[in-house]
């Protein structure tokens with residue numbers, strides 16, 4: 001039987017970063033797909049450059065940006081100050097909604113402000129509002145107006161679940177919190193800074209970051225089209241779709257519930273729930289709206305929750321969109337019917353006029369957003385600890401069953417390799 005010191009599962013950003021940072025060269029990277037990149041792949045079609053939904057890079061750590069950019073010498077990379085909006089009753093208002101309620105019609109502004117005041121001011125609410133889940137947190141911190149006009153419908157479309165089932169911190173630092181003072185102050189001087197106020201993007205698409213990491217990994221140590229099927233935790237033997245492999249330690253970026261199943265430890269599948277996202281990449285014959293990077297749609301009658309404009313990054317001359325549609329994990333996806341609804345919706349909101357669709361592509365990301373609940377956090381921490389005692393480490397957005405960015409994936413992989421020595 002072949003053996004390897006470190007067996008890495010998944011050649012997305014997490015698995016590649018693990019291989020790139022590992023000081024010991026005795027490793028093998030297994031990828032079930034025929035290409036590396038995971039969700040950071042890029043599709044080039046009819047002159048359009050598309051990702052598996054827009055994958056933008058929000059670097060907080062200079063050294064990670066430098067590490068990647070220095071390995072992309074041939075790429076033109078733009079850093080863009082993002083312009084993002086919410087379409088609300090036919091008007092575009094600045095994102096985040098909660099800090100821009102002064103852009104609403106006067107009656108709705110008053111409604112939001114009064115609800116916010118009574119939710120937030122000490123002693124103003126009859127008793128402190130409960131915050132034991134995501135939905136309650138939205139009501140307690142922002143009041144009914146803001147919650148019901150944007151935060152609830154938008155997030156329900158995205159997560160495709162009841163928000164009361166999610167933990168109150170399900171979005172972690174990605175949720176744009178704002179208190180009453182921030183909201184009032186923003187009415188005079190706009191400060192819509194958020195974790196993604198600027199983003200970097202290479203001309204060749206997100207996959208250029210994948211290639212930068214992969215330049216540190218020997219291609220002979222990547223096994224494509226090979227799937228991890230099961231793990232014998234006792235004997236430290238992994239069975240793949242091709243062979244049996246003895247490992248000393250196994251690092252997995254596969255979705256955590258699937259890793260548990262492979263290791264025979266999936267005790268209660270109901271702990272793990274998630275949404276899937278159908279992404280349409282759409283290329284049109286000419287330019288559409290300019291000076292906008294993405295738009296959020298809380299309107300429940302529209303099938304999509306967010307769209308983004310690739311063409312406004314490098315100012316190219318044909319509208320190039322990604323459109324995101326959330327589904328429950330077991331939802332049926334009828335791509336053709338949804339494309340028709342999507343195009344009708346884009347016309348309804350005025351993004352598409354008499355444009356011709358000249359190229360399109362779709363992909364279903366499954367899982368896309370995991371549902372972070374009290375149970376999932378508790379069980380993840382417990383089972384991750386148990387697996388580590390057996391030499392199995394789990395990381396990444398899906399291995400960590402979390403909400404994170406690509407930079408977080410690289411940082412986590414670097415920290416794990418330091419721990420592994």
Ligand SMILES: Cc1cc2nc3c(=O)[nH]c(=O)nc-3n(C[C@H](O)[C@H](O)[C@H](O)COP(=O)(O)OP(=O)(O)OC[C@H]3O[C@@H](n4cnc5c(N)ncnc54)[C@H](O)[C@@H]3O)c2cc1C
Nearest residue numbers: 010012013014032038039055056227228254396397405406
């Ligand atoms: C809609 C959407 C938009 C996003 N936009 C952004 C953004 O703009 N900016 C940002 O920073 N982040 C964004 N993200 C997050 C980003 O996609 C992830 O953080 C990142 O791609 C996760 O990388 P990963 O390597 O952890 O996982 P993945 O990319 O999922 O890679 C895991 C790899 O493991 C492989 N694998 C799984 N099971 C097995 C098995 N049994 N055997 C072998 N191989 C296996 C898979 O094929 C895959 O290649 C977005 C996510 C979504 C869903």
